[in-house]
Structures are given as C-alpha cells and as structure tokens.
Amino acid sequence: MESLIPVGLTDLQGVYPALNLAVAGIVILLLDAFFPMRSKLLSAWITLIALHLSFTCGLHRLTSGMDETFFHGAVRMDPFTHAFTVIICLASTLAVLSAPKYLRLRDCHYAEYYALILFSVSGMLLFSAAEELIMLFLALETMSIPVYCLVAFTRDNEYSTEASMKYFVMGAFATGFMVYGVALLYGSAGSGYFADLPRGAASSPGLFYSGMTLVLIGFLFKIAAVPFNMWTPDAYEGAPTPVTTFMAEAVKAAPFSGMIKLLIVAFGFSQAVHLWMPAFIGIAILTMVVGNMVALVQTDMKRMLGYSSIAHSGYILVGIVASVKLNSSEALASVLYYLFIYVLMNAGAFGILILFSHKNKDTNAIDDLVGLGRERPWAAAFMGIYTLSLTGIPPLGGFFGKFYIFSYAIKAGLTPLVIVAILTSVMSAFYYLKIIVAMYFREPSDPQHPAAFSYEGYSVFLIAMLCFTAFGVIYFGIFPKTPLTLARLAAASLIPAP
Numbered sequence: 022m023e024s025l026i027p028v029g030l031t032d033l034q035g036v037y038p039a040l041n042l043a044v045a046g047i048v049i050l051l052l053d054a055f056f057p058m059r060s061k062l063l064s065a066w067i068t069l070i071a072l073h074l075s076f077t078c079g080l081h082r083l084t085s086g087m088d089e090t091f092f093h094g095a096v097r098m099d100p101f102t103h104a105f106t107v108i109i110c111l112a113s114t115l116a117v118l119s120a121p122k123y124l125r126l127r128d129c130h131y132a133e134y135y136a137l138i139l140f141s142v143s144g145m146l147l148f149s150a151a152e153e154l155i156m157l158f159l160a161l162e163t164m165s166i167p168v169y170c171l172v173a174f175t176r177d178n179e180y181s182t183e184a185s186m187k188y189f190v191m192g193a194f195a196t197g198f199m200v201y202g203v204a205l206l207y208g209s210a211g212s213g214y215f216a217d218l219p220r221g222a223a224s225s226p227g228l229f230y231s232g233m234t235l236v237l238i239g240f241l242f243k244i245a246a247v248p249f250n251m252w253t254p255d256a257y258e259g260a261p262t263p264v265t266t267f268m269a270e271a272v273k274a275a276p277f278s279g280m281i282k283l284l285i286v287a288f289g290f291s292q293a294v295h296l297w298m299p300a301f302i303g304i305a306i307l308t309m310v311v312g313n314m315v316a317l318v319q320t321d322m323k324r325m326l327g328y329s330s331i332a333h334s335g336y337i338l339v340g341i342v343a344s345v346k347l348n349s350s351e352a353l354a355s356v357l358y359y360l361f362i363y364v365l366m367n368a369g370a371f372g373i374l375i376l377f378s379h380k381n382k383d384t385n386a387i388d389d390l391v392g393l394g395r396e397r398p399w400a401a402a403f404m405g406i407y408t409l410s411l412t413g414i415p416p417l418g419g420f421f422g423k424f425y426i427f428s429y430a431i432k433a434g435l436t437p438l439v440i441v442a443i444l445t446s447v448m449s450a451f452y453y454l455k456i457i458v459a460m461y462f463r464e465p466s467d468p469q470h471p472a473a474f475s476y477e478g479y480s481v482f483l484i485a486m487l488c489f490t491a492f493g494v495i496y497f498g499i500f501p502k503t504p505l506t507l508a509r510l511a512a513a514s515l516i517p518a519p
Contacts, residue, residue, distance in 0.1 A: 079106030104511030184259025202235030
C-alpha cells in the first residue's frame with residue numbers, strides 16, 4: 022500500500038494568495054459567530070485587506086518572474102498564474118467595493134457574503150495554477166459553489182432564487198460533462214498532469230479526443246459561449262447587482278485561465294489543434310453574433326450587459342485562437358490585456374446601477390437612466406466612458422483591447438473572423454449608444470423621475486471604485502505600456518519565445 026504524499030510548509034507558502042483568502046473567509050465567519058455586530062463593515066475591510074495582500078503578492082511574484090511547482094507538480098505558480106491572480110483579485114476588490122451600500126438597502130448585509138466571495142476567489146486562483154486534472158476540477162467547484170449561493174443571496178427575492186436554481190442546475194450539468202471528460206483523459210494517458218495528456222492521443226485516441234471534447238464543453242459553459250450561454254442573462258438579471266458585478270468580472274475571467282492553459286499545454290499539439298480550432302472559430306462567430314443581436318432588443322441593463330458579456334467571450338476566443346495558431350506570447354498578451362480592461366469597464370457600468378439603486382427598486386432598465394446627464398452629470402459622464410469603451414471607441418481601453426486582438430488575428434490569417442468581429446462590434450454600438458441617448462437626449466415621461474437619482478445611502482467604497490475604473494479605462498487605454506509589459510511577461514511563461 023502506497024503511503025500518502027506529504028504536504029510541506031513550502032507547498033502552503035507557494036499557494037499563499039489562495040490560502041490567505043480562504044483563511045480570511047474562515048476568520049470572518051468565526052468573528053461574526055462569536056462577536057456579532059450590527060455593522061458588517063469590519064467583514065468588508067477584512068475582505069479588502071485579504072484581497073490586497075493576495076494582489077500584492079501576485080504582482081510581486083509576476084514582476085520577479087517566480088516560476089515554481091508545488092504539491093508534487095499539481096500546482097504551478099508561474100507568471101501566467103500570477104497575472105490572473107492580479108486580474109482576479111482586482112476584479113473581486115471592485116465587486117466588494119460596490120457591495121455594502123446595496124446590501125444595507127436590501128437588509129441582507131451579512132458577513133457570509135464576504136466569506137463566500139473569498140472562498141470563491143481562492144478557488145479561482147488555484148484554477149489558474151492547476152497543472153493536473155483533479156486539481157483543476159477541485160478548484161472549479163471551489164469557485165462555482167459559493168457563486169450559486171451568492172446569486173440567491175437576497176433570499177426574499179423570488180427572481181434571485183429562480184436565477185440561482187437555474188444557474189446551479191446548468192452548472193451541475195456542465196460539471197458532469199467535465200468530470201466525464203477528466204475520467205476519459207485520465208484513462209487514455211494514465212496520468213492527470215497536463216504535460217502527460219498528449220501521449221493519450223497516441224495510445225487511446227478515441228478516449229482522448231472524447232475526453233477533450235467533454236472538458237472543453239464544460240469550459241465553454243463557464244465562459245458563456247454560444248450555444249452554452251443560456252444561463253447567463255437569467256443569472257445576471259436575478260442576482261443582486263453586486264453579485265452580478267462579481268460574476269461579470271472575476272467569474273468571467275477565471276475560466277479563461279484554465280482553458281488557455283489546457284489548450285496550449287495539453288491540447289496544443291497539431292492533431293488536437295486541427296480538431297478543436299475549427300470548432301472554436303465557429304463558436305466564436307456564433308458567440309459574437311448571437312450575443313450582440315440579442316442584446317439589441319434588451320431593455321433591462323443587466324440582461325443587456327449579460328448578452329454583451331457573451332459577445333465579449335467571442336472576442337476573447339478570437340484572441341485565443343490567434344495565439345495558438347501563431348504560437349505567439351505577444352498574441353496571448355493581448356488577451357490578458359483585454360481581460361484586464363474588461364474588468365474595469367464592467368465594474369464601472371454595474372457600479373452606476375448600484376449607485377442609484379433604492380431600497381424597494383433597482384436601477385436596471387435603460388429608461389431608469391433617462392435624464393441622468395442633467396441631474397447627475399458626473400455619473401452620466403462615467404457611464405458614457407464605460408459604454409463607449411465597451412463599444413470600442415478610441416482612445417479608451419476597450420478600443421485598444423480589441424485592436425490588439427484583431428491585429429494578431431489578421432496576422433494568423435483569420436481575416437474573415439476579424440471581419441465578423443468588427444461588424445458585430447459596430448452592431449454593439451446601437452445598444453450601448455441607447456444608454457447615452459437616454460442619459461442626455463431623452464426627457465422623462467414622469468415628472469417625479471429625477472427623484473430616482475437621489476442617493477439613498479452613501480458609500481465611499483462605491484465612489485472610490487467608480488473613480489478608479491473610469492480613470493483606468495482612460496489611462497490604460499492611452500498609456501497601455503505597463504499592463505502590456507506585465508501581460509507579455511505572463512504570456513511568455515506559457516508560450517516561450519522561439
């Protein structure tokens with residue numbers, strides 16, 4: 022009988038960013054159990070401090086080029102992992118900053134909210150670090166299960182409960198695909214390590230390619246690519262708006278880390294690429310077209326941004342396909358840069374909705390923003406920055422994110438795919454500009470409507486988040502050198518220079 026493989030202090034230190042968040046989540050629950058306080062701001066501060074420590078650790082490791090394996094090779098802390106640690110911790114911090122005001126208004130400002138956020142993020146960080154199938158699956162479930170609970174966090178809201186149940190059922194369905202795929206891949210290669218999986222294609226091609234297909238279906242569900250996107254609009258609309266913010270940023274970015282690593286390390290050899298690349302090109306086209314077309318007819322902002330997020334998954338898939346086809350770290354760096362900018366744009370857009378939410382009514386409909394330009398010019402200006410950046414208008418970050426991805430796609434010979442991407446980006450202008458028209462060029466039909474722009478509750482956290490994201494979208498669009506340099510450093514650890 023084989024003895025258990027020991028886990029040492031070095032292993033725990035190696036996964037400090039994830040371990041730190043999990044411990045902070047446990048501390049929050051214990052403090053709330055033994056020293057319950059009316060205000061939960063202490064829980065918010067603990068969460069922000071823990072996220073800051075993990076963010077700082079990830080950034081330091083990224084700039085120092087740390088590349089080590091832990092847990093006997095199941096976890097690799099390399100610059101690619103550190104880059105996603107930075108992106109995910111930043112996204113989660115922005116989501117946490119937006120939460121206290123909203124949760125207080127809904128009388129559900131519980132410490133459990135912050136603990137669930139931390140547990141989910143700890144899974145995300147391990148997800149990007151996984152080098153082995155079982156670790157990948159455990160990290161995926163650690164990420165997903167708290168999010169199912171968060172979607173239903175306003176327990177007296179039947180829409181939240183319904184959205185959570187739909188998300189959970191569809192998530193369990195996708196998990197079944199992934200587990201079955203993991204079993205087939207392990208059976209074909211005799212190992213769960215990503216680097217060992219390609220040998221399964223030679224020894225048991227049927228098992229290997231079936232497993233590859235099922236695992237990728239699980240990932241496509243998590244990134245909301247068509248036709249695995251049916252959960253997204255309902256979950257985004259039904260969830261409390263701060264949870265939607267968290268889902269649109271961190272929960273969106275994390276699955277891309279695992280999928281990119283699998284596609285390059287395990288499925289990056291020519292025979293496999295020739296099978297999955299045409300499928301991904303077709304899925305990217307469907308995702309961009311369907312996401313943007315359905316978003317055109319939405320009147321609810323959260324549903325519209327949900328379909329918009331589907332379309333943005335298509336743009337990111339274009340960058341991933343180009344990266345693999347060119348075998349270029351520069352192309353992969355453009356994907357990381359786009360994810361970073363996408364986090365800032367989405368956080369700000371949802372933050373404006375939270376800013377004007379009231380105790381008995383969310384600010385969700387486009388009509389709710391009519392006249393915002395006259396009543397709250399600064400908030401309308403911020404929302405204009407976010408929507409124009411999401412559209413891809415220069416010189417904002419969203420434009421340069423798309424520009425870099427499309428440039429490398431053209432170099433990879435994917436010109437028809439880029440044409441579709443550009444046309445769908447033009448299509449997106451119609452529904453994003455509806456928001457600007459409502460804010461600046463429409464008159465409210467209800468004379469009492471300006472009262473909707475009163476601040477019911479005030480949050481320094483939320484204002485700070487909006488100022489940072491608006492500044493970031495502009496500054497990192499005009500001056501992209503710093504994030505691009507870090508993205509290139511991260512991408513080079515996964516795709517070494519020839």
